Amino acid sequence: MGNATTTATGVPAELIEPHAPVVLFDKVNLSFDDKVILRDVTFSVLQGHTKIFLGASGAGKSTILKLMLGLLKPDSGTIWVLGQRIDKMSETQLMGVRNYMGMVFQEGALFDSLTVGENVGFKLYESGEQAMDAVRARVEEVLGFVGLAEHIDKLPSALSGGQRRRVAIARALAARPTLLLYDEPTTGLDPMTCLSVDAEIVKLRDIERVTSILVTHQLRDAFYIATHEALRASNGEVTLRGAAEEKIEQADFVMIREGRVAFEGSAADLRHSRDPYLQTFLS
Amino acid sequence: MNNLRIWLIEATKKGLQELQDYVRLCLATAQAAVTRPFYFRDLMEQIETIGLGSLTVVLLTGFFTGAVLGLQSGMTLDQFGARPFVGRLISASMIKELGPVLTALMLSGRVGSGIAAELGSMVVTEQISALRALGTDPVRKLVVPRVLAGFIMCPILTVVANTVGLLGGWLIALTQLRVPSGVYWNSVVMGLYIQDVWMGLIKPFFLGFVIVTIGCHVGLKTSGGTQGVGRATTNAVVAASVVVLIVDFFLTRLLISILF
Numbered sequence: 001m002g003n004a005t006t007t008a009t010g011v012p013a014e015l016i017e018p019h020a021p022v023v024l025f026d027k028v029n030l031s032f033d034d035k036v037i038l039r040d041v042t043f044s045v046l047q048g049h050t051k052i053f054l055g056a057s058g059a060g061k062s063t064i065l066k067l068m069l070g071l072l073k074p075d076s077g078t079i080w081v082l083g084q085r086i087d088k089m090s091e092t093q094l095m096g097v098r099n100y101m102g103m104v105f106q107e108g109a110l111f112d113s114l115t116v117g118e119n120v121g122f123k124l125y126e127s128g129e130q131a132m133d134a135v136r137a138r139v140e141e142v143l144g145f146v147g148l149a150e151h152i153d154k155l156p157s158a159l160s161g162g163q164r165r166r167v168a169i170a171r172a173l174a175a176r177p178t179l180l181l182y183d184e185p186t187t188g189l190d191p192m193t194c195l196s197v198d199a200e201i202v203k204l205r206d207i208e209r210v211t212s213i214l215v216t217h218q219l220r221d222a223f224y225i226a227t228h229e230a231l232r233a234s235n236g237e238v239t240l241r242g243a244a245e246e247k248i249e250q251a252d253f254v255m256i257r258e259g260r261v262a263f264e265g266s267a268a269d270l271r272h273s274r275d276p277y278l279q280t281f282l283s
Numbered sequence: 284m285n286n287l288r289i290w291l292i293e294a295t296k297k298g299l300q301e302l303q304d305y306v307r308l309c310l311a312t313a314q315a316a317v318t319r320p321f322y323f324r325d326l327m328e329q330i331e332t333i334g335l336g337s338l339t340v341v342l343l344t345g346f347f348t349g350a351v352l353g354l355q356s357g358m359t360l361d362q363f364g365a366r367p368f369v370g371r372l373i374s375a376s377m378i379k380e381l382g383p384v385l386t387a388l389m390l391s392g393r394v395g396s397g398i399a400a401e402l403g404s405m406v407v408t409e410q411i412s413a414l415r416a417l418g419t420d421p422v423r424k425l426v427v428p429r430v431l432a433g434f435i436m437c438p439i440l441t442v443v444a445n446t447v448g449l450l451g452g453w454l455i456a457l458t459q460l461r462v463p464s465g466v467y468w469n470s471v472v473m474g475l476y477i478q479d480v481w482m483g484l485i486k487p488f489f490l491g492f493v494i495v496t497i498g499c500h501v502g503l504k505t506s507g508g509t510q511g512v513g514r515a516t517t518n519a520v521v522a523a524s525v526v527v528l529i530v531d532f533f534l535t536r537l538l539i540s541i542l543f
Contacts, residue, residue: 069416091420098418109413123417171417 020083021046022179022211023068028077028087030063030259037063038259041077045213048250050205052222053215054281055256061215062106064256065181068213069103070094082178102172102210103181108164110156116143116167117152123175142170146200162193169200173208180204182214186221198224199240206230206247207238219282226251226267255281305500308422312430312496315423322428329432333394333495334439340389341440342447348381349373349448353455366460370467371474373452378475378483382445384531387490390437391523395498398429399519402502403512411503426499430492437491438484445483478542486534490527497523 021044030038037060045051053061066072067079070086079087082100089097110119121139124130130138143149146166148159156164165185172180182201186194198221205212206229216222229243253270255263255278263270263278270278356372402425405411414421449471456462501519505511 066412071412071415091415095418095420098416101416103413103416105409105413105416107408109409111410111413112408122419126417126419 021080022082023051023213024078024080025064025067026078026080028067028074028079030060030067030072030074036259038067038074041256041259041261043254043261043264045211045252046250047211048205048209050212050214050225050251051254052226052251053213053254053256054217054219054222055262056281057217059256060259061217061256062183065103065183065213065215068181069098069101099175100178101181102175102177102179104165104168104172104183104185106184106187108156108168110164110167110171112156114155115152116148116154116156116159119156119167120152120171120174122171127175138174139170142174143167145173145203146170147196160193162189162197165189165193165197166200169197169204173204173210176208177210180210180212182212182216184216184218185214186216186218194218194221195224197221198228199230201225202228202240203230203238207232222253223267226253304504305496308426308500308503309496311422312426312499315420315427316431320423322424325424325428326431329428330436332397333390333429333432334436337390337393337436337440338443340393341386341444344385344389345377345382345444345447346451348385348444349377349451349453350455352376352381352448353452354459357455357460367462367466368470368474369456369460369462370449370452370470374449374471374474375479377448377452378445379479380531380535382448383441383483383486383490384527386441386444386487387437387494387527387531388524390433390440390491391494391527392520394433395494395519395523396516398495398498399502399505400512400516402499403505403515406503406505407508407511421503426496426503429499430495433491433495434488435491437494438487441483441487481542482535482538485538486531489530489534493526493530494523497526 023043023045025041025043028038028041029036041060041064043051053064055061063072067074067087068081070081070089070091074087077087078085081097084097086094086097110116111122114122117136117139118125120142121135124135124138125132140149140152143152146169148163148166148170151159151163151167156167159167169182169185185201186197189197201212201214202225204210205225212225214222214225227243227248228240229247230238230240232238248268249266251267253263253265253267254261255270257277263273263275265273271282273279352373353369356376357366357369360366360369360372402411405414405425411421411425414424452471453464453467456467457464498519501515501522505515507514
Protein backbone atom coordinates (compact mmCIF):
# COMPACT_ATOMS: atom_id res chain seq x y z
CA MET A 1 0.00 0.00 0.00
CA GLY A 2 2.82 2.35 0.83
CA ASN A 3 3.87 2.61 -2.80
CA ALA A 4 0.64 2.11 -4.73
CA THR A 5 1.42 1.04 -8.32
CA THR A 6 -0.30 3.15 -10.95
CA THR A 7 -1.72 2.39 -14.39
CA ALA A 8 -1.01 4.34 -17.56
CA THR A 9 -3.92 6.66 -16.74
CA GLY A 10 -2.45 7.47 -13.35
CA VAL A 11 -5.17 5.58 -11.47
CA PRO A 12 -3.75 3.20 -8.83
CA ALA A 13 -4.04 -0.40 -10.04
CA GLU A 14 -6.04 -1.30 -6.92
CA LEU A 15 -8.81 1.13 -7.79
CA ILE A 16 -9.63 -0.41 -11.15
CA GLU A 17 -9.82 -3.96 -9.83
CA PRO A 18 -13.30 -5.43 -9.24
CA HIS A 19 -13.01 -5.18 -5.45
CA ALA A 20 -11.20 -1.89 -5.55
CA PRO A 21 -11.03 0.27 -2.43
CA VAL A 22 -13.43 3.19 -2.38
CA VAL A 23 -10.91 5.21 -0.38
CA LEU A 24 -7.14 5.11 -0.66
CA PHE A 25 -4.71 7.26 1.34
CA ASP A 26 -1.11 7.00 0.27
CA LYS A 27 1.58 8.57 2.47
CA VAL A 28 -0.54 11.56 3.38
CA ASN A 29 1.10 14.32 5.40
CA LEU A 30 -0.51 17.44 6.81
CA SER A 31 0.73 20.24 9.07
CA PHE A 32 -0.82 23.46 10.33
CA ASP A 33 2.03 25.98 10.68
CA ASP A 34 4.64 24.12 12.78
CA LYS A 35 2.22 21.54 14.16
CA VAL A 36 2.28 18.17 12.41
CA ILE A 37 -1.25 16.73 12.21
CA LEU A 38 -0.73 13.63 10.04
CA ARG A 39 2.49 11.79 9.12
CA ASP A 40 2.69 9.25 6.31
CA VAL A 41 -0.88 8.05 6.78
CA THR A 42 -1.63 5.13 4.46
CA PHE A 43 -4.74 2.94 4.40
CA SER A 44 -7.55 1.80 2.13
CA VAL A 45 -11.26 1.05 2.58
CA LEU A 46 -13.07 -1.59 0.53
CA GLN A 47 -16.60 -1.34 -0.83
CA GLY A 48 -19.20 -2.28 1.80
CA HIS A 49 -16.62 -2.51 4.56
CA THR A 50 -16.34 -0.48 7.75
CA LYS A 51 -13.24 1.40 8.81
CA ILE A 52 -13.14 2.60 12.39
CA PHE A 53 -10.58 5.21 13.40
CA LEU A 54 -9.72 5.26 17.08
CA GLY A 55 -7.43 7.58 18.96
CA ALA A 56 -7.18 10.19 21.65
CA SER A 57 -8.65 13.66 21.15
CA GLY A 58 -6.45 15.74 18.86
CA ALA A 59 -4.76 12.67 17.32
CA GLY A 60 -5.88 13.72 13.82
CA LYS A 61 -8.86 11.37 13.31
CA SER A 62 -11.41 14.00 12.24
CA THR A 63 -8.81 15.57 9.96
CA ILE A 64 -8.72 12.32 7.98
CA LEU A 65 -12.46 12.63 7.27
CA LYS A 66 -12.06 16.26 6.23
CA LEU A 67 -9.27 15.24 3.85
CA MET A 68 -11.53 12.54 2.39
CA LEU A 69 -14.22 15.11 1.68
CA GLY A 70 -11.71 17.57 0.25
CA LEU A 71 -12.49 20.11 2.98
CA LEU A 72 -8.74 20.16 3.63
CA LYS A 73 -5.80 19.57 1.27
CA PRO A 74 -2.78 17.45 2.27
CA ASP A 75 0.72 18.88 2.16
CA SER A 76 1.92 15.73 0.40
CA GLY A 77 0.71 12.24 -0.49
CA THR A 78 -2.25 11.19 -2.59
CA ILE A 79 -5.90 10.62 -1.75
CA TRP A 80 -8.24 8.61 -3.97
CA VAL A 81 -11.96 8.56 -3.30
CA LEU A 82 -14.41 6.57 -5.44
CA GLY A 83 -11.80 6.12 -8.13
CA GLN A 84 -10.82 9.77 -8.39
CA ARG A 85 -7.74 11.52 -7.12
CA ILE A 86 -9.12 14.33 -4.99
CA ASP A 87 -6.07 15.92 -3.39
CA LYS A 88 -5.44 18.12 -6.42
CA MET A 89 -9.08 18.82 -7.29
CA SER A 90 -10.64 22.27 -7.33
CA GLU A 91 -13.71 22.98 -5.17
CA THR A 92 -15.95 22.72 -8.26
CA GLN A 93 -14.52 19.32 -9.23
CA LEU A 94 -14.87 18.11 -5.65
CA MET A 95 -18.62 18.83 -5.75
CA GLY A 96 -18.95 15.96 -8.23
CA VAL A 97 -17.25 13.47 -5.88
CA ARG A 98 -19.15 14.74 -2.84
CA ASN A 99 -22.43 13.86 -4.60
CA TYR A 100 -21.68 10.22 -3.74
CA MET A 101 -20.63 10.90 -0.17
CA GLY A 102 -22.41 11.75 3.05
CA MET A 103 -20.97 13.05 6.28
CA VAL A 104 -22.33 13.08 9.81
CA PHE A 105 -20.58 15.88 11.67
CA GLN A 106 -19.60 15.71 15.33
CA GLU A 107 -22.38 17.97 16.63
CA GLY A 108 -24.72 17.24 13.74
CA ALA A 109 -24.07 20.61 12.03
CA LEU A 110 -27.74 20.95 11.16
CA PHE A 111 -28.79 24.24 9.55
CA ASP A 112 -30.58 25.88 12.47
CA SER A 113 -32.75 28.17 10.33
CA LEU A 114 -34.21 25.23 8.37
CA THR A 115 -36.73 22.64 9.54
CA VAL A 116 -35.77 18.99 10.04
CA GLY A 117 -37.36 18.13 6.68
CA GLU A 118 -35.53 20.94 4.87
CA ASN A 119 -32.27 19.86 6.48
CA VAL A 120 -32.70 16.24 5.46
CA GLY A 121 -33.79 17.10 1.92
CA PHE A 122 -31.27 19.93 1.50
CA LYS A 123 -29.10 18.21 -1.10
CA LEU A 124 -32.10 16.95 -3.06
CA TYR A 125 -33.85 20.34 -3.02
CA GLU A 126 -30.61 22.06 -4.07
CA SER A 127 -29.93 19.71 -6.98
CA GLY A 128 -33.43 20.35 -8.36
CA GLU A 129 -33.33 17.02 -10.20
CA GLN A 130 -36.39 15.60 -8.48
CA ALA A 131 -39.93 16.91 -8.12
CA MET A 132 -40.75 18.46 -4.74
CA ASP A 133 -43.20 15.63 -3.97
CA ALA A 134 -40.54 13.02 -4.68
CA VAL A 135 -38.06 14.82 -2.43
CA ARG A 136 -40.65 15.08 0.35
CA ALA A 137 -41.36 11.35 0.02
CA ARG A 138 -37.64 10.51 0.27
CA VAL A 139 -37.26 12.81 3.28
CA GLU A 140 -40.18 11.07 5.01
CA GLU A 141 -38.66 7.69 4.12
CA VAL A 142 -35.22 8.42 5.61
CA LEU A 143 -36.69 10.14 8.66
CA GLY A 144 -38.81 7.02 9.15
CA PHE A 145 -35.62 4.97 8.87
CA VAL A 146 -34.13 6.81 11.86
CA GLY A 147 -37.48 6.89 13.67
CA LEU A 148 -38.09 10.63 13.49
CA ALA A 149 -40.80 10.96 10.83
CA GLU A 150 -43.13 12.88 13.16
CA HIS A 151 -40.52 15.62 13.67
CA ILE A 152 -40.29 16.62 9.99
CA ASP A 153 -41.65 20.16 10.45
CA LYS A 154 -39.80 21.00 13.67
CA LEU A 155 -36.70 23.16 13.89
CA PRO A 156 -33.49 21.39 15.02
CA SER A 157 -33.48 23.47 18.21
CA ALA A 158 -36.68 21.68 19.30
CA LEU A 159 -34.95 18.27 19.24
CA SER A 160 -32.76 16.51 21.80
CA GLY A 161 -29.04 15.89 21.16
CA GLY A 162 -29.62 12.28 20.13
CA GLN A 163 -32.48 13.21 17.81
CA ARG A 164 -30.33 15.90 16.16
CA ARG A 165 -27.58 13.32 15.60
CA ARG A 166 -30.12 10.97 13.98
CA VAL A 167 -31.41 13.81 11.78
CA ALA A 168 -27.80 14.38 10.72
CA ILE A 169 -27.56 10.70 9.77
CA ALA A 170 -30.82 11.01 7.82
CA ARG A 171 -29.48 14.09 6.01
CA ALA A 172 -26.27 12.29 5.06
CA LEU A 173 -28.31 9.33 3.87
CA ALA A 174 -31.05 11.14 1.89
CA ALA A 175 -29.15 11.40 -1.40
CA ARG A 176 -28.26 7.66 -1.31
CA PRO A 177 -24.48 8.00 -0.84
CA THR A 178 -22.01 5.24 -1.64
CA LEU A 179 -19.75 6.29 1.19
CA LEU A 180 -20.76 7.59 4.61
CA LEU A 181 -18.38 9.33 7.00
CA TYR A 182 -19.20 9.62 10.70
CA ASP A 183 -17.31 12.05 12.90
CA GLU A 184 -17.79 11.08 16.57
CA PRO A 185 -21.49 10.31 16.03
CA THR A 186 -22.10 9.26 19.65
CA THR A 187 -19.92 11.68 21.60
CA GLY A 188 -21.83 13.43 24.36
CA LEU A 189 -24.88 11.17 24.14
CA ASP A 190 -26.30 8.97 26.88
CA PRO A 191 -25.69 5.17 26.58
CA MET A 192 -29.21 4.36 25.33
CA THR A 193 -29.10 7.04 22.62
CA CYS A 194 -25.58 5.86 21.68
CA LEU A 195 -26.96 2.37 21.11
CA SER A 196 -29.76 3.66 18.88
CA VAL A 197 -27.25 5.72 16.81
CA ASP A 198 -24.95 2.66 16.57
CA ALA A 199 -27.91 0.60 15.39
CA GLU A 200 -28.67 3.17 12.64
CA ILE A 201 -25.05 2.95 11.46
CA VAL A 202 -25.18 -0.86 11.32
CA LYS A 203 -28.55 -0.78 9.50
CA LEU A 204 -27.25 1.69 6.92
CA ARG A 205 -24.18 -0.43 6.27
CA ASP A 206 -26.00 -3.74 5.97
CA ILE A 207 -29.41 -2.76 4.60
CA GLU A 208 -28.48 0.21 2.38
CA ARG A 209 -25.01 -1.27 1.50
CA VAL A 210 -23.16 1.92 2.35
CA THR A 211 -19.40 1.84 2.96
CA SER A 212 -18.86 3.35 6.41
CA ILE A 213 -15.92 5.24 7.85
CA LEU A 214 -16.24 6.03 11.50
CA VAL A 215 -14.14 8.24 13.73
CA THR A 216 -14.64 7.78 17.45
CA HIS A 217 -12.95 7.40 20.79
CA GLN A 218 -15.91 5.49 22.23
CA LEU A 219 -14.64 1.90 22.23
CA ARG A 220 -17.99 0.39 23.18
CA ASP A 221 -19.67 1.93 20.12
CA ALA A 222 -16.79 0.95 17.86
CA PHE A 223 -16.92 -2.71 18.91
CA TYR A 224 -20.72 -2.76 18.76
CA ILE A 225 -20.69 -1.58 15.16
CA ALA A 226 -17.90 -3.99 14.21
CA THR A 227 -19.52 -7.03 15.80
CA HIS A 228 -23.19 -6.60 14.89
CA GLU A 229 -25.09 -6.95 11.66
CA ALA A 230 -28.56 -5.95 10.50
CA LEU A 231 -30.90 -8.29 8.65
CA ARG A 232 -34.18 -7.54 6.91
CA ALA A 233 -36.80 -10.26 7.37
CA SER A 234 -39.24 -11.23 4.61
CA ASN A 235 -41.91 -9.06 6.26
CA GLY A 236 -39.58 -6.06 5.94
CA GLU A 237 -38.69 -5.91 9.62
CA VAL A 238 -35.05 -5.09 10.35
CA THR A 239 -33.35 -6.87 13.24
CA LEU A 240 -29.86 -6.61 14.68
CA ARG A 241 -27.80 -9.56 15.90
CA GLY A 242 -24.22 -10.58 16.59
CA ALA A 243 -22.36 -10.61 13.28
CA ALA A 244 -20.99 -13.70 11.55
CA GLU A 245 -17.21 -14.11 11.48
CA GLU A 246 -17.05 -13.07 7.82
CA LYS A 247 -18.91 -9.83 8.58
CA ILE A 248 -16.72 -9.04 11.58
CA GLU A 249 -13.66 -9.34 9.34
CA GLN A 250 -15.10 -6.61 7.10
CA ALA A 251 -14.66 -4.09 9.90
CA ASP A 252 -11.15 -2.73 10.26
CA PHE A 253 -9.78 -0.72 13.15
CA VAL A 254 -7.12 1.94 12.72
CA MET A 255 -5.47 3.52 15.74
CA ILE A 256 -4.15 7.02 15.12
CA ARG A 257 -1.50 8.19 17.54
CA GLU A 258 0.13 11.61 17.20
CA GLY A 259 -0.78 11.75 13.51
CA ARG A 260 0.57 8.29 12.65
CA VAL A 261 -1.16 4.98 12.03
CA ALA A 262 -0.18 3.08 15.18
CA PHE A 263 -2.29 -0.01 14.48
CA GLU A 264 -4.43 -1.44 11.68
CA GLY A 265 -6.36 -4.70 11.95
CA SER A 266 -9.54 -6.47 12.96
CA ALA A 267 -11.42 -6.24 16.26
CA ALA A 268 -9.74 -9.49 17.39
CA ASP A 269 -6.29 -8.17 16.46
CA LEU A 270 -6.97 -5.02 18.42
CA ARG A 271 -8.18 -6.90 21.48
CA HIS A 272 -5.15 -9.22 21.46
CA SER A 273 -2.57 -6.56 20.73
CA ARG A 274 0.29 -6.41 23.20
CA ASP A 275 1.21 -2.84 22.33
CA PRO A 276 1.31 -0.97 25.69
CA TYR A 277 -0.38 2.13 24.21
CA LEU A 278 -3.22 0.08 22.74
CA GLN A 279 -3.61 -1.83 26.00
CA THR A 280 -3.84 1.43 27.91
CA PHE A 281 -6.36 2.77 25.41
CA LEU A 282 -8.49 -0.37 25.63
CA SER A 283 -8.35 -0.63 29.41
CA MET B 284 14.30 46.77 18.95
CA ASN B 285 14.72 43.36 17.39
CA ASN B 286 11.42 42.22 18.89
CA LEU B 287 9.69 45.27 17.46
CA ARG B 288 11.11 44.48 14.02
CA ILE B 289 9.92 40.86 14.22
CA TRP B 290 6.50 42.03 15.40
CA LEU B 291 6.29 44.51 12.53
CA ILE B 292 7.25 41.85 9.97
CA GLU B 293 4.72 39.39 11.38
CA ALA B 294 1.96 42.03 11.51
CA THR B 295 2.68 43.04 7.89
CA LYS B 296 2.62 39.40 6.76
CA LYS B 297 -0.66 38.83 8.58
CA GLY B 298 -2.15 41.99 7.11
CA LEU B 299 -1.12 41.06 3.57
CA GLN B 300 -2.45 37.52 4.02
CA GLU B 301 -5.77 38.96 5.23
CA LEU B 302 -5.91 41.33 2.25
CA GLN B 303 -5.13 38.48 -0.15
CA ASP B 304 -7.93 36.34 1.33
CA TYR B 305 -10.34 39.29 1.14
CA VAL B 306 -9.51 39.96 -2.52
CA ARG B 307 -9.91 36.23 -3.26
CA LEU B 308 -13.36 36.25 -1.67
CA CYS B 309 -14.34 39.35 -3.70
CA LEU B 310 -13.18 37.69 -6.95
CA ALA B 311 -14.96 34.42 -6.11
CA THR B 312 -18.10 36.42 -5.30
CA ALA B 313 -17.91 38.31 -8.60
CA GLN B 314 -17.47 35.06 -10.52
CA ALA B 315 -20.28 33.30 -8.65
CA ALA B 316 -22.63 36.26 -9.17
CA VAL B 317 -22.54 35.90 -12.95
CA THR B 318 -22.64 32.09 -13.21
CA ARG B 319 -25.20 29.43 -12.30
CA PRO B 320 -26.65 28.35 -9.92
CA PHE B 321 -28.05 31.65 -8.65
CA TYR B 322 -30.03 31.74 -5.40
CA PHE B 323 -32.74 34.28 -6.23
CA ARG B 324 -34.88 33.44 -3.19
CA ASP B 325 -31.92 33.98 -0.87
CA LEU B 326 -31.27 37.33 -2.58
CA MET B 327 -34.86 38.42 -1.92
CA GLU B 328 -34.56 37.35 1.73
CA GLN B 329 -31.36 39.36 2.13
CA ILE B 330 -32.86 42.41 0.42
CA GLU B 331 -35.62 42.26 3.01
CA THR B 332 -33.19 41.72 5.91
CA ILE B 333 -30.64 44.33 4.87
CA GLY B 334 -33.02 46.83 3.27
CA LEU B 335 -36.28 46.79 5.18
CA GLY B 336 -34.58 45.70 8.39
CA SER B 337 -32.31 48.75 8.34
CA LEU B 338 -35.03 51.23 7.40
CA THR B 339 -35.87 52.39 10.94
CA VAL B 340 -32.28 53.10 11.95
CA VAL B 341 -31.61 54.88 8.64
CA LEU B 342 -34.78 57.00 8.94
CA LEU B 343 -33.91 58.08 12.47
CA THR B 344 -30.26 58.79 11.65
CA GLY B 345 -31.12 60.74 8.49
CA PHE B 346 -33.88 62.80 10.10
CA PHE B 347 -31.94 63.85 13.19
CA THR B 348 -28.75 64.53 11.23
CA GLY B 349 -30.70 66.89 8.93
CA ALA B 350 -32.35 68.50 11.94
CA VAL B 351 -29.12 69.06 13.86
CA LEU B 352 -27.45 70.38 10.71
CA GLY B 353 -30.30 72.90 10.49
CA LEU B 354 -29.78 74.01 14.10
CA GLN B 355 -25.98 74.28 13.87
CA SER B 356 -25.73 75.87 10.45
CA GLY B 357 -28.56 78.26 11.29
CA MET B 358 -26.50 79.67 14.17
CA THR B 359 -23.39 80.02 11.99
CA LEU B 360 -25.25 81.54 9.06
CA ASP B 361 -26.86 84.08 11.41
CA GLN B 362 -23.40 85.62 11.96
CA PHE B 363 -23.37 86.55 8.27
CA GLY B 364 -27.07 87.32 8.01
CA ALA B 365 -27.39 84.37 5.65
CA ARG B 366 -30.07 82.36 7.45
CA PRO B 367 -32.20 81.86 4.26
CA PHE B 368 -29.32 79.84 2.78
CA VAL B 369 -29.68 77.11 5.42
CA GLY B 370 -31.29 74.73 2.89
CA ARG B 371 -28.29 75.03 0.58
CA LEU B 372 -25.93 74.01 3.37
CA ILE B 373 -28.06 71.10 4.51
CA SER B 374 -28.61 69.70 1.00
CA ALA B 375 -24.94 69.97 0.04
CA SER B 376 -23.80 68.30 3.28
CA MET B 377 -26.44 65.58 3.32
CA ILE B 378 -26.47 64.53 -0.31
CA LYS B 379 -22.75 64.70 -1.05
CA GLU B 380 -21.32 63.39 2.20
CA LEU B 381 -23.36 62.80 5.33
CA GLY B 382 -26.15 60.77 3.73
CA PRO B 383 -23.87 58.15 2.13
CA VAL B 384 -21.37 57.99 4.98
CA LEU B 385 -23.83 57.91 7.88
CA THR B 386 -26.01 55.35 6.13
CA ALA B 387 -22.91 53.24 5.49
CA LEU B 388 -21.81 53.54 9.12
CA MET B 389 -25.27 52.52 10.31
CA LEU B 390 -25.19 49.54 7.95
CA SER B 391 -21.71 48.60 9.21
CA GLY B 392 -23.10 48.43 12.73
CA ARG B 393 -26.31 46.66 11.89
CA VAL B 394 -25.65 44.60 8.76
CA GLY B 395 -21.88 44.03 8.96
CA SER B 396 -22.08 42.75 12.52
CA GLY B 397 -25.13 40.60 11.78
CA ILE B 398 -23.49 38.94 8.78
CA ALA B 399 -20.21 38.32 10.64
CA ALA B 400 -22.09 36.81 13.62
CA GLU B 401 -24.34 34.64 11.44
CA LEU B 402 -21.57 33.29 9.21
CA GLY B 403 -19.18 33.02 12.17
CA SER B 404 -21.70 30.88 14.07
CA MET B 405 -22.13 28.71 10.99
CA VAL B 406 -18.36 28.23 10.78
CA VAL B 407 -17.87 27.26 14.44
CA THR B 408 -20.83 24.85 14.38
CA GLU B 409 -19.46 23.27 11.16
CA GLN B 410 -22.54 24.31 9.16
CA ILE B 411 -20.27 25.79 6.47
CA SER B 412 -18.36 22.49 6.24
CA ALA B 413 -21.71 20.66 6.12
CA LEU B 414 -22.81 22.95 3.28
CA ARG B 415 -19.67 22.07 1.32
CA ALA B 416 -20.05 18.38 2.16
CA LEU B 417 -23.58 18.52 0.76
CA GLY B 418 -22.22 19.88 -2.51
CA THR B 419 -23.23 23.53 -2.08
CA ASP B 420 -20.76 26.37 -2.54
CA PRO B 421 -20.99 28.66 0.54
CA VAL B 422 -19.89 31.65 -1.55
CA ARG B 423 -22.82 31.21 -3.96
CA LYS B 424 -25.36 30.33 -1.30
CA LEU B 425 -24.38 32.76 1.46
CA VAL B 426 -22.02 35.46 0.20
CA VAL B 427 -23.42 36.38 -3.22
CA PRO B 428 -27.00 37.08 -2.05
CA ARG B 429 -25.73 39.22 0.83
CA VAL B 430 -23.26 41.18 -1.28
CA LEU B 431 -25.82 41.85 -4.02
CA ALA B 432 -28.42 42.87 -1.43
CA GLY B 433 -25.93 45.29 0.17
CA PHE B 434 -24.92 46.62 -3.24
CA ILE B 435 -28.56 47.26 -4.19
CA MET B 436 -29.96 48.43 -0.86
CA CYS B 437 -27.21 50.79 0.34
CA PRO B 438 -27.93 53.40 -2.41
CA ILE B 439 -31.68 53.08 -1.84
CA LEU B 440 -31.29 53.55 1.91
CA THR B 441 -28.98 56.51 1.26
CA VAL B 442 -31.67 58.20 -0.85
CA VAL B 443 -34.12 57.58 2.00
CA ALA B 444 -31.66 59.05 4.53
CA ASN B 445 -31.08 62.11 2.31
CA THR B 446 -34.81 62.68 1.90
CA VAL B 447 -35.66 62.48 5.59
CA GLY B 448 -32.53 64.54 6.37
CA LEU B 449 -33.81 67.35 4.16
CA LEU B 450 -37.21 67.00 5.83
CA GLY B 451 -35.59 67.22 9.28
CA GLY B 452 -33.71 70.34 8.18
CA TRP B 453 -36.93 71.83 6.78
CA LEU B 454 -38.76 71.24 10.08
CA ILE B 455 -36.01 73.06 12.01
CA ALA B 456 -35.78 75.84 9.41
CA LEU B 457 -39.53 76.35 9.63
CA THR B 458 -40.07 76.06 13.39
CA GLN B 459 -36.80 77.26 14.92
CA LEU B 460 -35.16 79.48 12.32
CA ARG B 461 -38.42 80.94 10.94
CA VAL B 462 -37.29 80.38 7.34
CA PRO B 463 -40.34 80.05 5.03
CA SER B 464 -40.80 76.68 3.30
CA GLY B 465 -40.51 78.15 -0.18
CA VAL B 466 -37.21 79.83 0.67
CA TYR B 467 -35.86 76.65 2.25
CA TRP B 468 -36.71 74.29 -0.65
CA ASN B 469 -35.56 76.83 -3.22
CA SER B 470 -32.27 77.06 -1.37
CA VAL B 471 -32.03 73.22 -1.24
CA VAL B 472 -32.34 72.98 -5.04
CA MET B 473 -30.06 75.96 -5.71
CA GLY B 474 -27.35 74.44 -3.55
CA LEU B 475 -27.12 71.28 -5.59
CA TYR B 476 -25.40 70.57 -8.89
CA ILE B 477 -26.12 67.44 -10.86
CA GLN B 478 -22.55 66.31 -10.13
CA ASP B 479 -23.35 66.39 -6.41
CA VAL B 480 -26.32 64.12 -6.96
CA TRP B 481 -24.20 61.69 -8.97
CA MET B 482 -21.57 61.69 -6.27
CA GLY B 483 -24.18 60.96 -3.61
CA LEU B 484 -25.61 58.13 -5.68
CA ILE B 485 -22.38 56.46 -6.85
CA LYS B 486 -20.64 56.30 -3.48
CA PRO B 487 -23.20 54.08 -1.69
CA PHE B 488 -22.78 51.28 -4.26
CA PHE B 489 -19.12 50.95 -3.29
CA LEU B 490 -19.75 51.45 0.41
CA GLY B 491 -22.51 48.80 0.44
CA PHE B 492 -20.19 46.35 -1.32
CA VAL B 493 -17.35 47.03 1.13
CA ILE B 494 -19.53 46.65 4.27
CA VAL B 495 -21.03 43.31 3.25
CA THR B 496 -17.86 41.77 1.82
CA ILE B 497 -15.97 42.66 5.00
CA GLY B 498 -18.78 41.15 7.12
CA CYS B 499 -18.69 37.96 5.03
CA HIS B 500 -14.89 37.74 5.00
CA VAL B 501 -14.57 38.21 8.77
CA GLY B 502 -17.48 35.82 9.42
CA LEU B 503 -16.07 33.05 7.22
CA LYS B 504 -12.63 33.36 8.85
CA THR B 505 -14.04 32.94 12.37
CA SER B 506 -12.29 30.50 14.66
CA GLY B 507 -12.31 29.85 18.39
CA GLY B 508 -15.90 28.96 19.28
CA THR B 509 -18.40 31.42 20.69
CA GLN B 510 -15.66 33.79 21.83
CA GLY B 511 -14.43 33.80 18.26
CA VAL B 512 -17.89 34.76 17.03
CA GLY B 513 -17.92 37.72 19.44
CA ARG B 514 -14.47 38.80 18.25
CA ALA B 515 -15.51 38.43 14.61
CA THR B 516 -18.57 40.61 15.16
CA THR B 517 -16.53 43.39 16.76
CA ASN B 518 -13.81 43.13 14.12
CA ALA B 519 -16.35 43.32 11.31
CA VAL B 520 -17.92 46.52 12.67
CA VAL B 521 -14.59 48.20 13.39
CA ALA B 522 -13.02 47.19 10.06
CA ALA B 523 -16.10 48.10 8.01
CA SER B 524 -16.51 51.49 9.73
CA VAL B 525 -12.88 52.46 9.22
CA VAL B 526 -12.77 51.18 5.64
CA VAL B 527 -16.02 53.05 4.85
CA LEU B 528 -14.35 56.34 5.85
CA ILE B 529 -11.15 55.53 3.94
CA VAL B 530 -13.01 54.41 0.80
CA ASP B 531 -15.23 57.48 1.05
CA PHE B 532 -12.17 59.75 1.05
CA PHE B 533 -10.51 58.17 -1.99
CA LEU B 534 -13.80 57.80 -3.84
CA THR B 535 -14.62 61.48 -3.24
CA ARG B 536 -11.23 62.50 -4.62
CA LEU B 537 -11.72 60.28 -7.64
CA LEU B 538 -15.26 61.47 -8.31
CA ILE B 539 -14.27 65.13 -7.94
CA SER B 540 -11.57 64.66 -10.55
CA ILE B 541 -13.98 62.84 -12.88
CA LEU B 542 -17.22 64.81 -12.40
CA PHE B 543 -16.03 68.37 -11.87
